[in-house]
Amino acid sequence: MTAVAISVPGGPRVLKPERRDIPVLDAGEILIRVRAAGVNRPDVAQRKGAYPPPPGASDLPGLEVSGEVAALGEGVARWRVGDTVCALTPGGGYAEYAKVHESNALPLPAGFTFSEAAALPETFFTVWHNVFERGALKKGETLLVHGGSSGIGTTAIQLASAFGATVIATAGSPEKCEACLKLGADRAVNYRTEDFVAVVKEVTEGKGANVILDMVGGDYVARNYSAAAIEGRIVQIATQGGAVASADFSKLMLKRLIHTGSTLRARTVEVKAGIAAALEAQVWPLLAIRRVAPVMDMIFPLKEAWRAHERMEEGEHIGKIVLDVA
Structure with a gap:
C-alpha cells in the first residue's frame, strides 16, 4: 500500500510517500480501506519528534480515518466487509489501509462524505x-x-x-x-x-x-x-x-x-470504546439531521500531506483539514 511516513523529525517536507505492507490484523480488529484521513495537531507534533506513538501503534501519523471495512480479525462481531465506517486510530491513518479495534469504529453518518466522516473521530x-x-x-x-x-x-x-x-x-x-x-x-x-x-x-x-x-x-x-x-x-x-x-x-x-x-491517543481501547458508545447514542443522531457537522477547511491528496501540515501551521484554517486517500 501507499503510505506517508515521517522520514526524519522536522518540517512538513519530511512527510514522504513510501510503500508499506498492509497491516496484519490481531483479534478484534478490522482493516479499513482508507478513503480519507483527518489531519490534527498531534500529527504535527509527531512529525517534529515531540509526540511518539504509544507502544504497539503504527509509526505512521494519522489518528482518524474513514473508509470501507476490508477484512475482519478473529472474533469481530459488529462489522462486515464492505461496511462504511469512520474510526479513531492510535496512528497509521496516512495510508491506504489502517487497522483499528472494532469498538473504536463508528458507522458513517447518513449523508456524510468520506472526507466529512474522516473529520469526526479525533475532535x-x-x-x-x-x-x-x-x-x-x-x-x-x-x-x-x-x-x-x-x-x-x-x-x-x-x-x-x-x-x-x-x-x-x-x-x-x-x-x-x-x-x-x-x-x-x-x-x-x-x-x-x-x-x-x-x-x-x-x-x-x-x-x-x-x-x-x-x-x-x-x-x-x-x-x-x-x-x-x-x-x-x-x-x-x-x-x-x-x-x-x-x-x-x-x-x-x-x-x-x-x-x-487528558490526552486521548494513549488511552486504552476500552476507554475509547466507552467514548464511542456515548457518541453513537448522544451525538450520531445530531449528525444524521445535520444539527452538528464538521467544519471543513481544505482537502489535500494523501501524497501531498506536507501541504496539509503547512496549512495547519500557518494557523489560518477554520475547521478541519483532511487528506483524500481514495
Missing part, C-alpha cells in the same frame, strides 16, 4: 470526553472554549450549543470570530484585541464560566482561574502556549475549582 472523541465527561457541562451552564475556530473548537461550540449551554469562544481574527458566531457561539472574543476574562464576566453577569476548554496553557492558566465560576471545571487538552505556568492557587481554593486534563 468528537476529544470534545465529548473533555467537555461532557471530564468537564460535566450541563444545560444552562456557560462554556468558554479557546481556539474556537480550530477543529476542536468548532466541534465544541456546536455540541455545547446543541445541548443547551451558553458558549463563549476565543479566536484570533474578526473572520474567525464570525465563524464561531455562525456555529452557535453566543459571544466570540478576538484575543488579540479583547480580554477574554472581562468578556466572560460581562456575559455571565460576573459569575464566570462553568467549564473552560483550554488548549493554550502558559499564561492562560492564571487567566482561566480568574474567568472561571465558583465550582468551575477547567480542562486542559494541549499547551500550545507553554507547558509551564504560574498561577494564584488561592483562586483555585476559594472558587473550589477543578483543573483537570
Whole structure:
C-alpha cells in the first residue's frame, strides 16, 4: 500500500510517500480501506519528534480515518466487509489501509462524505470526553472554549450549543470570530484585541464560566482561574502556549475549582470504546439531521500531506483539514 511516513523529525517536507505492507490484523480488529484521513495537531507534533506513538501503534501519523471495512480479525462481531465506517486510530491513518479495534469504529453518518466522516473521530472523541465527561457541562451552564475556530473548537461550540449551554469562544481574527458566531457561539472574543476574562464576566453577569476548554496553557492558566465560576471545571487538552505556568492557587481554593486534563491517543481501547458508545447514542443522531457537522477547511491528496501540515501551521484554517486517500 501507499503510505506517508515521517522520514526524519522536522518540517512538513519530511512527510514522504513510501510503500508499506498492509497491516496484519490481531483479534478484534478490522482493516479499513482508507478513503480519507483527518489531519490534527498531534500529527504535527509527531512529525517534529515531540509526540511518539504509544507502544504497539503504527509509526505512521494519522489518528482518524474513514473508509470501507476490508477484512475482519478473529472474533469481530459488529462489522462486515464492505461496511462504511469512520474510526479513531492510535496512528497509521496516512495510508491506504489502517487497522483499528472494532469498538473504536463508528458507522458513517447518513449523508456524510468520506472526507466529512474522516473529520469526526479525533475532535468528537476529544470534545465529548473533555467537555461532557471530564468537564460535566450541563444545560444552562456557560462554556468558554479557546481556539474556537480550530477543529476542536468548532466541534465544541456546536455540541455545547446543541445541548443547551451558553458558549463563549476565543479566536484570533474578526473572520474567525464570525465563524464561531455562525456555529452557535453566543459571544466570540478576538484575543488579540479583547480580554477574554472581562468578556466572560460581562456575559455571565460576573459569575464566570462553568467549564473552560483550554488548549493554550502558559499564561492562560492564571487567566482561566480568574474567568472561571465558583465550582468551575477547567480542562486542559494541549499547551500550545507553554507547558509551564504560574498561577494564584488561592483562586483555585476559594472558587473550589477543578483543573483537570487528558490526552486521548494513549488511552486504552476500552476507554475509547466507552467514548464511542456515548457518541453513537448522544451525538450520531445530531449528525444524521445535520444539527452538528464538521467544519471543513481544505482537502489535500494523501501524497501531498506536507501541504496539509503547512496549512495547519500557518494557523489560518477554520475547521478541519483532511487528506483524500481514495
